[in-house]
Amino acid sequence: xxxxxxxxxxxxxxxxxxxxxxxxxxxxxxxxxxxxxxxxxxxxxxxxxxxxxxxxxxxxxxxxxxxxxx
Numbered sequence: 001x002x003x004x005x006x007x008x009x010x011x012x013x014x015x016x017x018x019x020x021x022x023x024x025x026x027x028x029x030x031x032x033x034x035x036x037x038x039x040x041x042x043x044x045x046x047x048x049x050x051x052x053x054x055x056x057x058x059x060x061x062x063x064x065x066x067x068x069x070x
Contacts, residue, residue: 010058012037014048030058031067 007023010033014020020042024033034053041049050056058065
C-alpha cells in the first residue's frame with residue numbers, strides 16, 4: 001500500500017464573496033496552483049472567471065504569494 005501524500009486545502013474567496021475550497025500537494029508552486037484553479041473554474045460562475053491564471057492574487061496572512069522568477 002502506497003502512503004497517501006497529505007494535501008493542503010486552500011479556500012479561495014472571490015470579490016463577490018463566493019468561496020471555494022480546493023486541495024493541492026504541498027509541493028505545488030504558486031504558478032501551478034493558479035493554473036489548476038483557473039482550469040477547474042466552476043461552470044456556474046463564468047462571469048467571475050479571469051481572462052488568464054496570471055490575474056489571480058493568492059494571499060497568505062495578508063501577503064501576496066508570488067511566483068519565483070528564473
